[in-house]
Amino acid sequence: MERTEIFQEVDEIVDRYKGQITGSVGILQDIQKRYNYLPKEALVHMAKRLDVPLSQLYSLATFYKAFSLRPRGKHLISVCMGTACHVRGAPRIADEIQRRLNIKVGQTTEDNKFTFELVNCLGCCAIGPVMVIDGKYYEHMTVRKINPILRKYETG
């Protein structure tokens, strides 16, 4: 993507927050939503627009869990690690996904297809263990269900 195009899009996002530093976390959310991660050029431009040092944005981007400085895979898999999911066996689900994709939490597969993350609680405790892929919720997960679900995304 052209740098100027990124600048333009970041400008639009920053304008929505009236260019105020108060909006930082929201601006970062929106940039991430647009690019799937926080591209360096976008942060550099955002810092210029808000008139803050880049290091300040870097500290925000690394403090808050929601942000990623590296490009993420085509599909984002999150497994809920809330207490209710935990007592119902979520760690086994998380382990199996890591084995299956041969990546660790927070990593992306080599072919850029999947990124795997843990999330603290999605608040759907009744249907745990919960796995979410690209916003679609899979309820009452078992180790056995993982393979068929992942296969759909691998081929699709």
Add this chain to the structure above:
Amino acid sequence: MIKTFNDLERIIERLRTERLAEKSRITISSGTCGQARGSLEVIEEFQRQIRKQNLKDRVTIKITGCHGFCEVEPDVIIRFEPESKKSIFYQRLKPEDVEEIVSETVLKRKLINRLSYVDSETGKSIAYLEEIPFFKKQNRLLLGNNVFIDPTDINDYLALGGHTALQKVLSQMSPDEVIEAIKQAGLRGRGGGGFPTGRKWESCRKAEGDIKYIICNADEGDPGAFQDRSLLEGNPHSVIEGMIIGGYAVGASEGYIYVRNEYPLAVEHVGIAIKQAEEYGLLGENILGSGFSFTIKVSRGGGAFVCGESSALMASIEGRLGEPRFKHVHATEKGLWDRPTTLNNVKTWATVPLIINKGADWYARIGTEKSKGTMIFSLVGKINNTGLVEVPMGLPLRELIYGIGGGIPGEKRFKAVQTGGPSGGCIPEKLLDLPVDYERLTEAGSMMGSGGLIVMDEDTCMVNVAKYFLSFTMDESCGKCTPCREGIKHMLDILTNISEGKAEERDLEILEEIGNMVKETSLCALGGSAPNPVLSTLRYFRDEYETHIKDKKCPAAVCLELIQYSIDEVKCTGCGVCKKECSQGAISGEKKEPHKIDKKICIKCGICLEVCKFDAIVVE
């Protein structure tokens, strides 16, 4: 745009009449859980059937937030008259059930037995919502309206008398009178700490400064708690009304709702609600012609648990790192941008209109001496009726878990209930008759927190639970103060050793010593309460820790390093399913002969346990 008090009254009256003229109403729950379970497909099918059978004028479809009975979602409530005392309740719906519901129940008023709720105790099916124990035993002051309201339509809220409390406050009460009413009611902060709300408001009102702020804390970070999500998704206007009243009382004209970005539906509904309230003139300049102005902005979180702590939350709204600060000066004097700020939880704000409408005395009669009103608990974990339950403060745990929750599934034994999230503790069976309020839970070494109740059975290992919470808080510690940053890490190291059978007996004492140190010396409440899960399990389940250390065994068969998988030769039929599913090739055996697990290859993933139909996999 509603410009005067009279206009509001007229509109409410008109909407009420309209609603009373309605014929049959079909209400479908469609919060996050409902949608995850396919409510959207069910809704689509209802709309299709209504069109197909040409019933548009006779039937209203209402899409609402969560009804609270998560276990049976998606569910539908059918009423033939608006004021009817009985509503048909169908559960666990699939799109293919819809046609029958419309043609049999809606048109011919016939009940469909197989879709009704079946009571786990008696085995009988119950057709009406009002008769289901899960609902009958609750007092749903805050949650009750979720079943009547389409959260994306402000008219539904108004039709139920929404914003009449605001009208009353603005037209008849002085700010001091509002604060007095909240004090009289005895309302305490529902975010967990339980600080008296009226006193908080009073000190903010008295604080010097022409600009003051109102904040709604919707950064519901406690894993296992989702009542704030349910309220924001299902009835956002009640929270907004409470905040406007709070603004009037303390003298603030600007409010923020700080909400988790992990709750996309809540973020969406709150945004819509604010916009509609602005269009109606209930937010903005000169509300209802009273001269009072108030605006609300939404601030989304970035996925940091510590931002649920008030000073960290304010830093985050300001666009800074969510790090707590030492609170020698209260936020009511110097909070957001160093201005006097009143921060309350979602549930606290939603309670305010109720108190104004029904009176402080009415509210103060509910609950216990020091803990007034109702509390919403999320009943989750190893429990039959998972869901959100709202009960008066002081109800015994036993009634919550067995009376409303329907007990533990699969004839397992109850072991503990965890309250208060990562800041709380585990309460054992012998304390099940404990009446739940702020004081009693603290005495028992736990806390109210945001109302999560996670039920654990005999298959839950208490060392593992403590380890789980500590890894959570270690991960979420912001790292600013040493006791929290280093202490929790060290405690977790010891717990890991225990769970791997590498600990010594004296480690338990060290664990307690560090725990108490972290508790006393941490900067904020996150660190100050982080050792609670460890200290409370040590208090009530010490023997389980000792078994891990002395016998190198995990009684609940959870801690991976201390367990082994094997196959019961008598029970195994040699069906071969486990062998086929095992990704490691650790299972061998001929067809129809007992199989074996090679312990050297087995990675204890548990898939054989999941797939075996004959209960032949042994974990010990």
